[in-house]
Amino acid sequence: MRESASWLAPGRVNLIGEHTDYNDGFVLPLAIEFGCRATVSPGPEGMLRFTSAQEPDPVEVPVADLAPGAVPGWAAYPAGVLWALGVDLPGLTVAVDSDVPLGAGLSSSAALTCSVGGAANDLLELGLSPRELVAATRKAENDFVGAPTGGMDQLASMLGEAGSVLFCDMRTLDVRPVPFGLDAEGLALLVVDSRAPHRHADGEYAARRRSCEQAASTLGLRALRDVVDLDEALAKLAAEPDGEVLVKRARHIVTENARVTDVVALLDAGKVREIGPALTASHASMRDDFEITVPEVDVLVEALLAAGAYGARMTGGGFGGCVIALLDQNAVDDAARAAVAAATAHGFATPRTFTTSPAAGAHSVGAHHAG
Structure with a gap:
């Protein structure tokens, strides 16, 4: 196994298309320069340890106890991603550092979950595609954290492209980059x-x-x-x-x-x-x-x-x-x-x-x- 893997995932701004996502509609988000960096590395046997540069205290959870409702606060997001991967987990340490403004509606949570998902996928050599990571990170927010997100945020964070907004059909989850040359x-x-x-x-x-x-x-x-x-x-x-x-x-x-x-x-x-x-x-x-x-x-x-x-x-x-x-x-x-x-x-x-x-x-x- 690698010593560690690091991923960076952005927050997002939605150019237009609000509350249409859970109505099987259309949205037009863009990934932004603010993001979250996650580094996942092997940890003590049977333990998951989560640290954040923005939080004073680490959170530790036994792998055997990983279940919805078992992890408090911010750590529920990265823990939920590991749970949603659906694989037997070794002990892991997850360290995150984000500059996405909290509470601003710029999807700091998608930046967090997508960066953790990408890094864990690399470290554990799971071979998941970006689409599969979108599904896992959405499952983490919906089913582990209990946040009723419609999926736009994860699509934008995982699949966004520089210089383009992302035209997303939220029924089919088809996406197309659309040039946005400011x-x-x-x-x-x-x-x-x-x-x-x-x-x-x-x-x-x-x-x-x-x-x-x-x-x-x-x-x-x-x-x-x-x-x-x-x-x-x-x-x-x-x-x-x-x-x-x-x-x-x-x-x-x-x-x-x-x-x-x-x-x-x-x-x-x-x-x-x-x-x-x-x-x-x-x-x-x-x-x-x-x-x-x-x-x-x-x-x-x-x-x-x-x-x-x-x-x-x-x-x-x-x-x-x-x-x-x-x-x-x-x-x-x-x-x-x-x-x-x-x-x-x-x-x-x-x-x-x-x-x-x-x-x-x-x-x-x-x-x-x-x-």
Whole structure:
């Protein structure tokens, strides 16, 4: 066995396509420069030891005790990956170090699980493909940690490509890189972390998911992705006892899927600036129909648009997190200042701002062989 194996996996920003993933729909994420590095090495017989540069105390778990619910806190994520690999494990030590901002909706958890999965796959010589690692890391979050992720984050972290966004069909899990050439167009993607506390995110996420499933069931469809005539579908949903909510949730999903495919068509045609209105329309839909934004992110979107953004929207699951804006490169500094000033004027936390562009997906960053 090797002495160790190390992998780096990125966080992600979702350019457009929010809450469409668990509706068998379309998403358009990009891997970002922030990531997690995981090093997996042999450890004491029968023991799993997890350490993090961001956490004060290591976590140790006997291999024999590895099961959902057995590992507390952050270590449940790397432990869940080892469990999801479905193989007899030797003693292992897993060391991680991440610079993905926590709580910002940039999928620090996918960066963590994908880096651990890649490194463990190498060390144990399992021969799993990137697709199989996506399945294992999603299983870790869904079934071990109990986080109801739809799979987009793991696809973006594992399969992302520098210079491209990743067009993902979440029913088939087919993916296609779509060129997103910001520099060549003199453009930048500004990310503004609202630093708003995530309020009721888990319960509200589950409620949105239930509403979407109820709407699809009422319409006799496998998923809202399958709606063909939106007006007809909304009229049928409106007749239900909780029709107003079902109409709003379904309208967001169906129109958001259309916005994703519209953005892909524009990017394929090299019309990067022209995606701006779709980004802004996506935010309005999340705010008004899916009701997942908070005042902090709404204020930031308005400030960025006023500062000259071609489009701006909240990115991520909602109830806090980050806003993204498509801007000319020479407008970035003024827009960032405008965002901070708007947040300050409303008494909100001071946002953190940075630009990003599509980075490479998860990859090996070295292995050491015994002897």
